[in-house]
């Protein structure tokens with residue numbers, strides 16, 4: 001227990017969060033599809049804060065968004081590893097990239113289906129959420145606004161990476 005809370009362990013933890021944050025911003029700065037997913041996710045999470053849907057529906061939406069974004073990151077990582085191993089045409093390189101892209105496509109199709117099923121009867125007419133439901137337990141407002149703030153922070157750092165332009169291999 002003591003070693004878990006030691007200064008060195010804390011520094012290591014902070015360092016690994018920083019690397020993960022860099023990875024998110026890098027994927028956003030370099031991958032057009034990632035920017036599309038991020039923008040769509042931002043709009044949908046914002047909708048969850050203003051439209052009256054229940055906690056289970058919000059959980060499903062957040063899970064679907066996380067699945068798309070994490071798979072897009074894994075896809076980016078696989079593309080980079082393949083490109084590092086070979087710049088030649090190789091059938092296995094094609095399989096690796098195509099299968100990774102297919103994983104993202106399935107997650108994105110699932111997210112569209114989830115968004116449709118959750119929102120289809122809430123938009124016409126719009127079922128607005130009351131401020132009270134955002135602020136009472138389980139504090140939906142805090143969770144959603146926290147996620148939106150994280151997304152803004154990652155986007156800000158991605159813009160910084162693009163402006164700096166160093167070590168950024170854009171694609172898509």
Ligand SMILES: Nc1ncnc2c1ncn2[C@@H]1O[C@H](COP(=O)(O)OP(=O)(O)OP(=O)(O)O)[C@@H](O)[C@H]1O
Nearest residue numbers: 079086087088089090091093094097098101171172
């Ligand atoms: N080294 C390779 N050998 C064989 N096929 C490849 C190779 N590199 C890419 N491909 C094929 O070209 C497709 C596009 O690859 P590329 O690396 O350009 O991805 P991308 O268009 O940047 O992907 P994304 O849309 O995710 O950014 C792959 O899905 C694969 O079918």
